[in-house]
Amino acid sequence: MIFVHRFVPVVLGLLVAGCASYQPVTDSPVRIGPPYRVKGVTYVPADQPAYDEVGTASWYGSESGNRTARGEKFRPKWISAAHKTLPLPSYVEVTNLDTGRTALVRVNDRGPFAQGRIIDLSRGAAELLGIRTQGHAPVRVRRVDPPEKDRKRLRKGKPARDRAALSGAALAAQRSRIR
Numbered sequence: 001m002i003f004v005h006r007f008v009p010v011v012l013g014l015l016v017a018g019c020a021s022y023q024p025v026t027d028s029p030v031r032i033g034p035p036y037r038v039k040g041v042t043y044v045p046a047d048q049p050a051y052d053e054v055g056t057a058s059w060y061g062s063e064s065g066n067r068t069a070r071g072e073k074f075r076p077k078w079i080s081a082a083h084k085t086l087p088l089p090s091y092v093e094v095t096n097l098d099t100g101r102t103a104l105v106r107v108n109d110r111g112p113f114a115q116g117r118i119i120d121l122s123r124g125a126a127e128l129l130g131i132r133t134q135g136h137a138p139v140r141v142r143r144v145d146p147p148e149k150d151r152k153r154l155r156k157g158k159p160a161r162d163r164a165a166l167s168g169a170a171l172a173a174q175r176s177r178i179r
Helices: 002-019 122-128 148-155 168-176
Strands: 036-038 040-041 052-060 080-082 090-096 100-111 115-123 136-144
Touching: 002 052, 036 052, 080 122, 090 115, 090 122, 090 148, 100 115, 100 122, 115 122, 136 168
Parallel strands: 052 115, 080 100
Antiparallel strands: 036 040, 052 136, 080 115, 090 100, 090 136
């Protein structure tokens, strides 16, 4: 019986350490990170305050429980995303160029590594933007500096305040940027 009692604290300590292995969801420190290679391609993370690109977004969600590149627990229902080079975390406004629907998204992971994709959205972000069913869509991704109230909501897994949808000439102008 003494043998069992000596090891209970050790086992409990290991269990607690395993549960605490994820980083808390915070906005600091912001990490840029060193260059890295995936599938023979080198990516160079950089601070890109004026980042504004159009391309294809996809979504991911089966990685529930995995750690993001930022060290946080990946939660598929949260409004988050993966980007190859933006600092972690970053905030981006993503616009679905098929519908004009726009959402604020928190970037906390690296990817996507499929050719031609510029951002991988969590399932929650894909649903918010209306692209979950088709799996991918043309998007505009623009880095933004949102108010703390919106950042706080995203850090808690909730959507930020609604953003104005693009329509008409503004939407057509963004679609014309697609190569």
